[in-house]
Amino acid sequence: MAQRIIIDPVTRIEGHAKISIYLDDAGNVSDAEFHVVEFRGFEKFCEGRPYSEMPGITPRICGICPVSHLLASAKAGDAIMAVNIPPAADKLRRLMNLGQFIQSHALSFFHLSAPDFLLGWDTPPAQRNVFGLIAANQDLARAGIRLRQFGQEIIQILGGQKIHPAWAVPGGVRSSLADDGRAKIRSWLPEAHATTRTAFELFQKALDTHKREVQFFGNFPSLFMGLVEPDGTWEHHGGKLRFTDASGCIIADQLDPKRYAEYIAESVQPTSYLKSPYYSPLGCPDGMYRVGPLARLNVAEQMGTPKADAELKKFKKMGRGAVTSSFLYHYARLIEILACLERVEILMDDPELSSEDLRADAGINSLRGVGVSEAPRGTLFHDYTVDRDGLLRKVNLIVATGQNNLAMNQTVAQIARHYVRGREIPEPMLNRVEHGIRCYDPCLSCSTHAVGQMPLEVSLIGPDGALLHRIARG
Amino acid sequence: MAARTFTIDGKHVSADESATILEAASEVGITIPTLCHLDGVYDVGACRLCLVEVTGVPKLLPACTTRVAEGMDINTDSERLRKYRRMTLELLFAERNHVCAVCVANSHCELQTLAYTLGMDHVRYEYTFPRWPVDNTHSLFGMDHNRCIMCTRCVRVCWHIEGAGTKNVSGRGARSQVISDLNQPWGTSETCTRCGKCVMSCPTGALFAKGVTVSEMERDRTKLEFIVTAREKKQWIA
Numbered sequence: 001m002a003q004r005i006i007i008d009p010v011t012r013i014e015g016h017a018k019i020s021i022y023l024d025d026a027g028n029v030s031d032a033e034f035h036v037v038e039f040r041g042f043e044k045f046c047e048g049r050p051y052s053e054m055p056g057i058t059p060r061i062c063g064i065c066p067v068s069h070l071l072a073s074a075k076a077g078d079a080i081m082a083v084n085i086p087p088a089a090d091k092l093r094r095l096m097n098l099g100q101f102i103q104s105h106a107l108s109f110f111h112l113s114a115p116d117f118l119l120g121w122d123t124p125p126a127q128r129n130v131f132g133l134i135a136a137n138q139d140l141a142r143a144g145i146r147l148r149q150f151g152q153e154i155i156q157i158l159g160g161q162k163i164h165p166a167w168a169v170p171g172g173v174r175s176s177l178a179d180d181g182r183a184k185i186r187s188w189l190p191e192a193h194a195t196t197r198t199a200f201e202l203f204q205k206a207l208d209t210h211k212r213e214v215q216f217f218g219n220f221p222s223l224f225m226g227l228v229e230p231d232g233t234w235e236h237h238g239g240k241l242r243f244t245d246a247s248g249c250i251i252a253d254q255l256d257p258k259r260y261a262e263y264i265a266e267s268v269q270p271t272s273y274l275k276s277p278y279y280s281p282l283g284c285p286d287g288m289y290r291v292g293p294l295a296r297l298n299v300a301e302q303m304g305t306p307k308a309d310a311e312l313k314k315f316k317k318m319g320r321g322a323v324t325s326s327f328l329y330h331y332a333r334l335i336e337i338l339a340c341l342e343r344v345e346i347l348m349d350d351p352e353l354s355s356e357d358l359r360a361d362a363g364i365n366s367l368r369g370v371g372v373s374e375a376p377r378g379t380l381f382h383d384y385t386v387d388r389d390g391l392l393r394k395v396n397l398i399v400a401t402g403q404n405n406l407a408m409n410q411t412v413a414q415i416a417r418h419y420v421r422g423r424e425i426p427e428p429m430l431n432r433v434e435h436g437i438r439c440y441d442p443c444l445s446c447s448t449h450a451v452g453q454m455p456l457e458v459s460l461i462g463p464d465g466a467l468l469h470r471i472a473r474g
Numbered sequence: 475m476a477a478r479t480f481t482i483d484g485k486h487v488s489a490d491e492s493a494t495i496l497e498a499a500s501e502v503g504i505t506i507p508t509l510c511h512l513d514g515v516y517d518v519g520a521c522r523l524c525l526v527e528v529t530g531v532p533k534l535l536p537a538c539t540t541r542v543a544e545g546m547d548i549n550t551d552s553e554r555l556r557k558y559r560r561m562t563l564e565l566l567f568a569e570r571n572h573v574c575a576v577c578v579a580n581s582h583c584e585l586q587t588l589a590y591t592l593g594m595d596h597v598r599y600e601y602t603f604p605r606w607p608v609d610n611t612h613s614l615f616g617m618d619h620n621r622c623i624m625c626t627r628c629v630r631v632c633w634h635i636e637g638a639g640t641k642n643v644s645g646r647g648a649r650s651q652v653i654s655d656l657n658q659p660w661g662t663s664e665t666c667t668r669c670g671k672c673v674m675s676c677p678t679g680a681l682f683a684k685g686v687t688v689s690e691m692e693r694d695r696t697k698l699e700f701i702v703t704a705r706e707k708k709q710w711i712a
């Protein structure tokens with residue numbers, strides 16, 4: 001009979017994740033499951049509402065990446081109206097998405113992950129956080145916070161001061177980039193570039209001291225999915241989907257994101273509220289794919305901007321075929337920050353961002369609309385079915401964290417395999433498992449504890465289902 | 475036309491006998507909170523937000539439908555009045571589904587503004603979470619019953635300003651609702667002239683221009699005000 005280790009959240013208000021590690025008869029880790037028990041029923045709740053309200057409603061799904069939901073929702077609305085949005089609106093939406101990438105990646109790297117690999121895994125949790133980082137390296141921590149602010153500033157300049165700006169709307173956007181905003185972004189760019197440079201240097205050093213982590217923090221073959229341009233250049237808001245495999249080969253390309261149901265199937269696991277999508281032609285579990293920074297860089301042939309392209313070349317050398325270690329999500333995140341900064345720079349010279357031609361108008365021309373955009377954490381799908389009056393009949397959302405769910409399970413299993421010996425849960429494993437999850441930067445409130453650690457409870461269940469050992473933490 | 479003299483909040487005021495307390499107060503710069511009142515359309519006293527105290531009268535009186543009288547001593551602000559107004563607002567919020575954060579009228583809503591200004595920080599009544607539909611069948615406008623406060627402003631402008639008589643009220647009590655023609659989808663109404671006056675008059679996010687998203691439903695009240703008062707003020711160009 002197999003054994004089972006459960007890592008459970010203790011603080012119900014803040015922790016929403018639960019991990020089970022399965023042991024086989026020999027006492028070795030056979031499998032792991034990262035359950036997400038955070039369920040907000042948004043899809044059901046939206047039914048009956050006018051689709052035009054969705055860009056206002058869906059950003060509230062997640063306080064961590066509202067902009068991504070906003071953009072995907074507006075795009076789904078464009079599809080229902082069946083309009084081509086004005087070119088200026090597309091560029092402005094892209095600018096906001098770049099801002100979102102910068103702020104989200106900076107948060108993940110500096111606040112959430114850097115304390116782990118810069119201060120050391122076994123540093124007490126009270127210090128292994130952004131405050132510990134401030135104590136150890138004040139300039140770095142401050143620069144990281146400022147970089148995040150830069151991304152947030154871009155979002156605010158475009159969307160206004162509100163936390164959940166319904167700035168992107170079906171058909172376009174509500175306002176253009178004002179001159180003072182443009183000037184502000186432009187003057188902030190050199191500092192943002194300098195911070196990113198420093199982060200690259202730091203991460204290079206961390207790589208030297210973290211060879212083991214690169215080896216077993218989610219290092220396994222899988223597929224990768226992301227948007228690319230027709231020539232295979234990195235995309236973040238338009239383009240079509242590409243799947244590559246672990247050897248780096250393209251297995252499907254230029255897939256119409258609107259027809260995702262033809263190549264993505266979702267397995268609903270009874271133990272998790274997250275749906276676990278997989279590439280259906282290969283079935284489950286072979287069709288397991290990863291999304292997000294690591295995946296986007298694996299599927300892209302070039303970044304499309306010089307500095308990021310130089311880094312991409314180095315990155316690609318880190319794998320035989322594809323880069324398969326999830327620890328390198330961190331590296332991919334830095335390269336994406338760089339690409340975003342370069343793209344923001346280019347946009348700052350584009351007069352079209354001040355255009356007043358921002359919004360296309362139309363009635364209901366299609367009863368179904370799919371909006372797809374890359375969120376910092378991976379590809380995000382919003383799929384709306386409406387009636388003739390534009391009231392929502394059905395809503396399907398596929399989020400990045402769900403798509404990475406199967407890979408997160410594997411990552412946890414792989415880390416656990418290195419630590420679990422016998423009938424006890426070794427303390428050092430917790431920090432590593434926690435970080436293994438952080439590599440994916442999952443958008444769960446529990447994973448974004450800037451201060452302290454994820455609240456966890458680990459239970460070890462014996463072959464007969466009895467509790468062998470439990471560690472609570474949080 | 476006979477003048478009446480009386481006091482409002484201790485101020486000596488005189489007004490024509492036909493004036494309501496609300497009109498007389500606004501004439502001398504005293505604001506009384508209102509929701510169902512709309513300048514230029516007759517009043518119905520539906521919302522009870524404009525309640526005032528009149529010395530010697532045990533019950534509270536709605537300022538919008540009570541005519542002034544000689545020697546009246548009117549009080550428009552007291553702890554008791556503030557308490558009742560807050561209560562009225564709380565009941566309105568509890569009665570239907572108001573999710574301001576995602577509402578088309580957010581930041582441009584009279585109900586929301588009143589809740590802010592009158593210090594409604596809690597709803598002490600249990601929310602009823604009724605299931606009300608959205609009527610999006612009209613080609614230009616939509617109606618979300620979840621946000622309707624049954625002020626009947628839309629009904630009154632529809633009948634008495636536009637003269638179309640499309641909007642009506644059906645049902646009783648908490649189940650009463652604004653309907654179009656013979657309780658049919660608005661888009662199938664044969665009387666609606668698509669003038670949009672009802673949308674202009676609505677104090678909340680219940681009536682809206684189709685396609686608007688959060689906070690986008692800004693109403694240009696001056697247009698409506700012109701339409702409803704131009705006749706009395708003789709502003710129509712001859």
Ligand code: SF4
Pocket residue numbers: 571572573574575577578579580581583584585586621678679680
């Ligand atoms: S109608 Fe007004 S009070 Fe009701 S939800 Fe909308 S903004 Fe809030």
Ligand code: SF4
Pocket residue numbers: 621622623624625626627628629652672675676677678680681
């Ligand atoms: S729809 Fe608007 S104007 Fe009409 S009764 Fe309801 S709240 Fe009042």
Ligand code: FES
Pocket residue numbers: 507508509510511518519520521522523524525536537538539
């Ligand atoms: S304004 Fe007087 S009762 Fe509504």
